[in-house]
Amino acid sequence: MRSLVATCLLAILVVGFPIPRAAQAATGDPARGEDIYHRCLACHALNHNSVGPRHCGLFGRQAGTLKGYSYSTAMKKYGVTWNEETLDHFLENPLKAVPGTKMGYAGVKDAQERADLIAYLKQATSDPKICN
Amino acid sequence: MTIARLSPTPDGEIRRSFLTGFGKFTLSATAIALLAGNERLALIGSASAQTANNDVAILNSALGAEQQAIAAYQLGAESGLLQKPVLALAVQFQGHHKQHADALAKAVQKLGGKPVAPLKDYAFPKDKLKKEADVLSFAASLEKGAVSAYLGAVPILTDRELAKAAASILGDEAMHWAVLRQALGQPPVPDAFMS
Numbered sequence: 001m002r003s004l005v006a007t008c009l010l011a012i013l014v015v016g017f018p019i020p021r022a023a024q025a026a027t028g029d030p031a032r033g034e035d036i037y038h039r040c041l042a043c044h045a046l047n048h049n050s051v052g053p054r055h056c057g058l059f060g061r062q063a064g065t066l067k068g069y070s071y072s073t074a075m076k077k078y079g080v081t082w083n084e085e086t087l088d089h090f091l092e093n094p095l096k097a098v099p100g101t102k103m104g105y106a107g108v109k110d111a112q113e114r115a116d117l118i119a120y121l122k123q124a125t126s127d128p129k130i131c132n
Numbered sequence: 133m134t135i136a137r138l139s140p141t142p143d144g145e146i147r148r149s150f151l152t153g154f155g156k157f158t159l160s161a162t163a164i165a166l167l168a169g170n171e172r173l174a175l176i177g178s179a180s181a182q183t184a185n186n187d188v189a190i191l192n193s194a195l196g197a198e199q200q201a202i203a204a205y206q207l208g209a210e211s212g213l214l215q216k217p218v219l220a221l222a223v224q225f226q227g228h229h230k231q232h233a234d235a236l237a238k239a240v241q242k243l244g245g246k247p248v249a250p251l252k253d254y255a256f257p258k259d260k261l262k263k264e265a266d267v268l269s270f271a272a273s274l275e276k277g278a279v280s281a282y283l284g285a286v287p288i289l290t291d292r293e294l295a296k297a298a299a300s301i302l303g304d305e306a307m308h309w310a311v312l313r314q315a316l317g318q319p320p321v322p323d324a325f326m327s
Contacts, residue, residue: 039284039327042197042277048255051196095186095288102248104190105284 026112028119036108036117037124043103046130052103055121056131058082063098074100087118183290188245190285191236194298197281198233199250201274202226207256208267218264218315222271225308232301239294268316275309278302279326 043051053069060083064076078098080086090097091114093107108114125131205226208214214222237247261267282302289295310320 038273038276039280040277041273042281043193050254051200095189099182102189102193104186104193105281106288
């Protein structure tokens with residue numbers, strides 16, 4: 001029995017548990033994220049469509065489906081639902097994540113900054129005073 | 133021109149691809165010349181179809197932001213909230229954005245892309261613009277966003293000369309932002325670096 005436990009522990013140490021991407025992500029600070037969000041304001045707003053789509057209702061929304069906004073074909077076909085993990089992947093390099101996206105932007109390369117930005121988006125888009 | 137001197141390939145499909153790519157290169161370089169104001173630049177550089185498509189997406193993003201800025205300054209100018217000399221400043225800045233937009237649209241066309249059209253209506257927060265400072269703050273937020281947008285565009289534009297031209301626009305947007313902050317009584321240049 002002891003050898004079985006030892007074998008299992010060894011297997012865990014050698015192989016390891018697959019850690020989901022979201023679990024590896026840094027903890028976000030919404031206050032810092034609000035400052036980072038200022039970078040987005042030339043093209044985005046929280047509560048109305050602009051050059052880019054509005055962010056209210058972002059979490060849980062399927063990519064490319066917001067009514068009233070004209071998406072690229074590539075984004076319509078992207079097929080993901082926006083959450084912390086999918087946003088983290090997209091924001092790191094939009095043009096690589098979705099070739100053909102309208103979002104011609106290098107991305108937010110720093111993982112901590114992305115976590116902060118996503119934390120702010122989550123907080124702001126759940127605020128009924130902003131998104132009603 | 134140069135293509136005619138290359139050895140013909142037995143694979144017609146590959147050759148057609150190459151010709152297409154070369155065509156995009158020529159147009160890309162012309163776009164560079166348009167933005168950089170230097171025709172001789174049309175003789176340098178190269179870009180694949182995908183990177184040219186990326187350049188179109190990047191330039192169109194910038195164009196969309198410029199069009200929005202033009203509309204925002206129009207709103208500000210017509211609001212009756214801006215007084216001289218701030219009004220004249222706003223009109224001047226709008227003129228800069230028009231020049232940026234014109235150059236970007238021509239570059240997109242020369243790259244073989246379709247320039248994005250301005251939105252029919254911009255959902256600006258009109259109800260929150262009640263005094264001059266509100267308009268200036270709103271304009272400053274767009275200018276700051278534009279600086280960040282160009283900062284996000286410059287490193288990924290395929291052609292260094294095109295990136296240089298985008299950086300030139302970035303500098304102009306940064307000056308707008310600083311002047312607007314100064315007009316608002318804020319430190320015009322709050323940090324050593326932009327992000």
